[in-house]
Amino acid sequence: MHGPVGCAAYTWDIRGALSSGRELHRLSFTTDLREKDIIFGGEPKLEAALMELIERHEPKAAFVYSTCIVGLIGDDLEAVCRKVADKTGIPVLPVQSEGFKGSKREGYLAACNAMFRLVGTADVSDIPELSVNIFGDFNIAGETWIIKEYLERMGLTVVASVTGDGRVDDLRRSHGASLNMVQCSGATLDLAKMIEEKYGKPHCRVSWLGIEDMADSLYKVAEFFADKDPEIMARTTELVRSELEGILPGLARYRKDLEGKKAAVYVGGAFKAFSLIKSFRHLGMEVAVVGSQTGTAEDYAELAEVTDPGTIIVDDANPLELQEFIKEKDVDVFVGGVKERPIAFKLGVGFCDHNHERKIPLEGFVGMLNFAKEVHASVMSPVWNFVPRREKRHRNAGKECSHDR
Amino acid sequence: MTLLRHTPKEITERKALAINPAKTCQPIGAMYAALGIHGCLPHSHGSQGCCAYHRSTLTRHYKEPISAATSSFTEGASVFGGQANLLQAANNIFSVYEPEVIAVHTTCLSETIGDDLKQIITKARKDGKIPEGKEMLGASTPSYVGSHVTGFSNMVKSMVSTFAKNTNERNGKVNIIPGWVEPADMEEVKRIAAMMGVDITLFPDTSGVLNGPLSGEYRMFPEGGVTIEELKDSGNAIGTMALGEWCSADAARWLDSNCKVPCTVLDMPFGLKATDRFVDTLRVIAGTSVPDSLAHERGQLVDMISDMHQYTFGKKVAIWGDPDQLISMCEFLVSMDMWPVHVVTGTPGKRFEARIREITKDLPFDINVKAGGDMFLLHQWIKNEPVDLLIGNSYGKYIARDEDTPLIRWGFPILDRVGHQYFPTLGYKGGLRLLEKMLNAILDRKDRDDPEETFELVL
Numbered sequence: 001m002h003g004p005v006g007c008a009a010y011t012w013d014i015r016g017a018l019s020s021g022r023e024l025h026r027l028s029f030t031t032d033l034r035e036k037d038i039i040f041g042g043e044p045k046l047e048a049a050l051m052e053l054i055e056r057h058e059p060k061a062a063f064v065y066s067t068c069i070v071g072l073i074g075d076d077l078e079a080v081c082r083k084v085a086d087k088t089g090i091p092v093l094p095v096q097s098e099g100f101k102g103s104k105r106e107g108y109l110a111a112c113n114a115m116f117r118l119v120g121t122a123d124v125s126d127i128p129e130l131s132v133n134i135f136g137d138f139n140i141a142g143e144t145w146i147i148k149e150y151l152e153r154m155g156l157t158v159v160a161s162v163t164g165d166g167r168v169d170d171l172r173r174s175h176g177a178s179l180n181m182v183q184c185s186g187a188t189l190d191l192a193k194m195i196e197e198k199y200g201k202p203h204c205r206v207s208w209l210g211i212e213d214m215a216d217s218l219y220k221v222a223e224f225f226a227d228k229d230p231e232i233m234a235r236t237t238e239l240v241r242s243e244l245e246g247i248l249p250g251l252a253r254y255r256k257d258l259e260g261k262k263a264a265v266y267v268g269g270a271f272k273a274f275s276l277i278k279s280f281r282h283l284g285m286e287v288a289v290v291g292s293q294t295g296t297a298e299d300y301a302e303l304a305e306v307t308d309p310g311t312i313i314v315d316d317a318n319p320l321e322l323q324e325f326i327k328e329k330d331v332d333v334f335v336g337g338v339k340e341r342p343i344a345f346k347l348g349v350g351f352c353d354h355n356h357e358r359k360i361p362l363e364g365f366v367g368m369l370n371f372a373k374e375v376h377a378s379v380m381s382p383v384w385n386f387v388p389r390r391e392k393r394h395r396n397a398g399k400e401c402s403h404d405r
Numbered sequence: 406m407t408l409l410r411h412t413p414k415e416i417t418e419r420k421a422l423a424i425n426p427a428k429t430c431q432p433i434g435a436m437y438a439a440l441g442i443h444g445c446l447p448h449s450h451g452s453q454g455c456c457a458y459h460r461s462t463l464t465r466h467y468k469e470p471i472s473a474a475t476s477s478f479t480e481g482a483s484v485f486g487g488q489a490n491l492l493q494a495a496n497n498i499f500s501v502y503e504p505e506v507i508a509v510h511t512t513c514l515s516e517t518i519g520d521d522l523k524q525i526i527t528k529a530r531k532d533g534k535i536p537e538g539k540e541m542l543g544a545s546t547p548s549y550v551g552s553h554v555t556g557f558s559n560m561v562k563s564m565v566s567t568f569a570k571n572t573n574e575r576n577g578k579v580n581i582i583p584g585w586v587e588p589a590d591m592e593e594v595k596r597i598a599a600m601m602g603v604d605i606t607l608f609p610d611t612s613g614v615l616n617g618p619l620s621g622e623y624r625m626f627p628e629g630g631v632t633i634e635e636l637k638d639s640g641n642a643i644g645t646m647a648l649g650e651w652c653s654a655d656a657a658r659w660l661d662s663n664c665k666v667p668c669t670v671l672d673m674p675f676g677l678k679a680t681d682r683f684v685d686t687l688r689v690i691a692g693t694s695v696p697d698s699l700a701h702e703r704g705q706l707v708d709m710i711s712d713m714h715q716y717t718f719g720k721k722v723a724i725w726g727d728p729d730q731l732i733s734m735c736e737f738l739v740s741m742d743m744w745p746v747h748v749v750t751g752t753p754g755k756r757f758e759a760r761i762r763e764i765t766k767d768l769p770f771d772i773n774v775k776a777g778g779d780m781f782l783l784h785q786w787i788k789n790e791p792v793d794l795l796i797g798n799s800y801g802k803y804i805a806r807d808e809d810t811p812l813i814r815w816g817f818p819i820l821d822r823v824g825h826q827y828f829p830t831l832g833y834k835g836g837l838r839l840l841e842k843m844l845n846a847i848l849d850r851k852d853r854d855d856p857e858e859t860f861e862l863v864l
Contacts (some may be wrong), residue, residue, distance in 0.1 A: 004513050004548035005423065006430030007753070010458035012800075027781075027802075032423040033549050038517060048421035057411065068452050068514040069549065071485060099452030100478045122417060315553060320500065338461050346623045349765045385702045387709065389621030 001030045002046050002077065003067030006366040008032075008329055015356045017138045018145075019165050029053055031071065042075050050084045057308030058145035060168035061091040063114055071097045071098030095115055103294070104268075105186050112191040115162065115171060120194060122169065126346060129228050131247055133177040135192055136184035137208065137363070139164025139358055147208050150243075154236050154240075155229060156362060162188055175199040177250025179224055181217070186294070208363035209275035211282060216239045243365035251282060254372040259284035261332040261379055266291045266314070266340060267320060267354060270299035276335060276354065277306055282345065283372055288329035291317055327389075332379045350389030407567065407576055410807065412781060416790040418836040424781035427725050428751025430548035431556025433459040435510035436473055436587065437562035441591075441609020443567075444505030445472040446498055448691055450520065451512025467588075467615045467826055472625050474498055474507075478514055489527070494854030495541065496532045502625060505832035506540040506633060513853060527812075540633050542567040553817075554651050554727050557585045562656040564608055564646075568633060569640035569665035576638055578604045579690050580645040580666065584652030584673055585817065586831055588612040589627075593829035597684065600699050603691040606635045606642060616826040640664035648683070649673045649729030651752065673729045673831070675839070676737025679708055680832050694851075703831040709837055710741055713844055716864070717755040720847060723747040725780065725797040728757045728815035734796065734815075737766050737836065743794075746772050747786040753769040753777035767812050780804070788819050792814070794846055811846035 001008035008030030019025060031037070031045045046064070048193075054062060062084075066077050077094035085092040093114040097107045102296035127195035132151060135145045144164035151158055157175040160170035180192040180203035204224065206217035224238040263285050265276050270292045276289045290303055291314030303313050312325045319340075326334065326347055332342035344351040352374050354362060360370045384390050432449055436459045436765035439447035449456035456475035459662065463471040476482070476490040476650040498507055509522055522543030544563040548555040555648050560581060581598070583591050592612040598605045613629020639645075639660060646703050657668035667688070674683035681703070688695055710717075720743045726733060728750050735745045748761050757776040765772045773786045787795075791808065795801045798816040805812035814822050816828060829835040848864055854862070 004430050005426050005428060005552070006432070006455070006548050008423070008456070009426045009429035010462060010596060012425070014461075022411075028425050030423050031421060032426065035547070035549050038513075038549050045421040052419065052422050053514050056413075068483075068512070069517060071515055072514060097456040100480055100483045102479070103453070115533065148792075297640045319472070320502070320625065339457075339464050339471070342464060342468055345468075346470060346617075346619060346621075348619060348621045387619060390572065 001027070001065050001069065002070050002075070003030065003031045003033055005030055006070060007065075007067045015138065016140050016359065017164055017356075018138070018142050020176075021165070021167065024057060024059065035251070038069060038301050040074055042070060042074060043080050046075065046077075046080050047084060050080070052089065052393050054084070054088045054090065055401075059090065061093060061118065061237055063093050063097045063111075064290045066098050068099040071096075071100070073349045078155075079099050086323075105294070108187045109190050111163075112188060112194065115191055116194045117166060118171045119191075120172075120199065122172035122313060126174045127159055127173065127176035129158050129159050129178060130155055130232075131177040131179075133159050134161040135180050135188040135203070137161065137164045137171075137181045138356065140358055141361040142209065143361045143363040143367065146361055146366060150218060150239060151221070153239050154218065155232055156221070156225070162191065170201065175201060177201065178202065181221060183207055184269065184271070202364070207271060209272065209367070210279040211244070211365065211368050212278050214277045214363075214365055214368070240365075247365050247369040251367050251387065252370050254376045255284045258376060259378055261285050262288040262329055263375075264319070264322075264326050264329065264331040264334045264349075265396075266290035266293075266334070266336045268293050268337070270295035270303065273299075273303060273355065274306065277370055279368060282368070283375065285332075285375075287311060288321075288331055289314065291315060291322075306343045314324075320400060323347060333375055348384050348390045349376070350381065350384070352378060412784045412788065412807070414785065416782070416785045416789070423779045425432045425435070425779055425784075425803075426751055427749050427779050427783070427800075428554075428727075428738050429462075430513070431546035431551060431553060431559065432510050432512055432548065434553040434555065434557030435460060435508070435544050435546045435560035436460075437463065437585065437611070438557045438564075438609045439508035439510070440471070440472065440614050441611040441630055442506055442508060442564065442636070443628075443632045444626045445508050445630065446502055446504040446506075446625075447496065448491075448498070448509045449473060449475045449486055449512060450505050450509050450515045450522070451476060451478055452514055453477045455512050462820075463615075465820045468823065469615050469826075470623060470625075471615075472502075473701060474502075476515070482520060482529070483514060484789050486518055487515050488525050490522075491525050492529055492532065492534055495529050499534070499536050499539055500657060503601075503639055504539075504626060506542065506679055508560065508563075509541065510556065511542040511544070511547045513548035513637035516545065523624055539665040540568075546708060551690040552727075554585065554752050558652050561609060561653060562659055565639055565656045565660050566663070569660055569664055570637055571666070571826075575643055576641040577636070578642050579687065580609050580639045580657070580660065581605050581655035581687075582645065582647045583607060585727065586648075586673065587825050587829070588614065588616040588831040590831035590835065592616075593832045593835060596689065596732075597699065598770075599834055600696055601687060601691065601693050602696075603687055603693055606639050607631060608636060608639065621692070637755050640666065642666050644669065646683070646686060646690065650687075650756075651728045651845070663777055672736070673733045675730065675733035675831055676832070676836055677703070677710070677739065678736055679733040680836065683832075688696075695755065699833070706833045706836045706840070707842055714742065716844060716847055716851075718742045719744060719747045720792075721792040722796055723783060723792045723810075724745075724795075724796045724800065725751075725778075726750040726785055728752050728754065728760075728776070732757070732760050732764065735761055739768070739821050741840070744768055744769075744772075746790060746792060747783055748772060748774040748821065749778040749780070749783045750776050751779060768812075784808075793850075795845075805864035811850050813846055815842075815843050843864055 012028035082090040097110040160174035207213035289312045333350035436447040463664045544560040588611045608631035645657040647653035660666040661668040674680040761774040795812040799820040
């Protein structure tokens, strides 16, 4: 991280993106720019830092992140990276992610630009026809591993996963995969498009969240390969059947308690909101409030279509507005990110972290069961009986919150 | 697994590279300090990422809602200056969220493009962006100077330099600037002052703001915090006690030179001796005496130290964090015959190293101490000279796991445990809690590691 210390400190190991490799990403490396560097430029410091790091850890490649101040003082990242790459013999890739350039979306694009430089730099002759890349999954709590296992059971080879449990060597040959499956469109759609344009490999949009979206995504992939492997559809159907068989009894048990309860959903991108609405229906729950920070006009039109009449749909709401909606609808559980969690709790409402701080996998079929378990645990917690506002509600309803598990 | 097994024992000098920082940048300190003003919305004058990261970190540390706003710099603002963004933000914030006061801090970006907060705030006032009876203050907090501690100090100084007035009516109160301590510690300062019958103005004061109850309501501006009226009146106090040279001295000295309020800079009252000095100074400034109840608490702390000193003697400790806290903690350790052998702060400044060397000069060996160090260096030191106990923030858990050494979480941030919001470690009572934590860690380890024949019921 080329910038002042904070940029590195705040991003140090805050995401539960699991790795089966060296765990080097869990250390934090920074040039810790000081006033002197701002005045005279940070290039010499960056070069020295990179040389030392690469010598010590011998990575396959290095990514160098630019920050606000680096963009402002005009350090030539490209030149430093080229120089270090020449000296060390590994790819050293600048990520032009200056904070003022825009939101996370622009950061994703900067990362895709950097990663695309690696694509196409290794031999792909041994990659089979039935092969895919997993894009836009971060392996939070090991989710990529779950998806990868499904795909392998379908008879597919996974060439690269980007970026969850990703490898430089895999990225180099990712252009050899027949299909790119893109989740979380904001993050890696650009990379998929670049590969499509240069190497002619198509992509499809998928979601690994919730029963329908999970199954639909697998069927979509199976469909794609159906003419190459006539058996793949049958294997996929069998996979979906056996996975559902495994989770449906568990879901039914949770549903018994959750039937009729209400949820509020406030997430980053709208794609997740769609999956969550469907997931809550499986639990017999109604999504009474739904919103996103980055949804488009089309997203909201679609949300209005898939939700029940009377559902409050919000765009980029502030906490005071969220509070009003939650109280108005008297919801039982809130789904959001790190900053919303304590707000939900202050209101005496259950919470499910559906963001990068989640500790259990919510993707895949097993993820749906985990989701149900997590929602159940929070909604049914006896602690809410001690909350003044909800206490009154329970009294009015003439019954205590059920302790039946 | 190879988690953190990336730390080699051999230490080579690094000039250009920091690994696993033991500090962060100024703005978050300014944000934390500002939350200690009643009805205050902190505002980050920079790109939106800064504000999001500070809020997330404070949320994880306190498990409380953290409200703050941002100027959301774009490429345009970075070229033409952020004045328009800030004026617009002030307008929106006062009309939508209705805080009493907005506390603005800069970032590396707004500092470097040369935004002048004082001028922008004056313009905001002139243009009617600040409603009648509302306030706005600003602190310059460039991320590439000092550390998060510096940012805290700069915002606290701005609290007095913006508001404090000497109106020639001494109010009989003592200003206490507690420094970057937890809400529970700030509560403890108020409790001790009340025991001694001293009327104080404590600022900043995050108690009641960041350790509130679950009420069923979300309040953007909870009960707690020092009021603007109190800050104005701090210029009429009979004296100021600054707890911590790094965190609090600048504000106290400003009051001394500009409002003629005499200041005393003390170490933070962690541990026996530093608490003694705190109590004694407060007694002298306020012209009061130490009540038996407080002497009783002191006696209890000395009692527990004596009861258990056979287990603390000679225990080696590695400790990291912020300068003011480390100075007092090292003194506490040494006073219990424990040995702080490795001491790291990320905050630069040679004075720190000199202070720690002074405190540890009677130990039977030279200790390792570094200002402007990082967790990687600390880990290397520990590999070369293992310790019995680690004391510091949550980032020590990698070392604790790798070296199989117990860790006491103390400092900022604590991202994986609770308690710091509610239980003070400051004062005599806080000393008891610190000692209890140390003994539990040491004795749990002893019980785990003792062979069966020396495993004992009574310790």
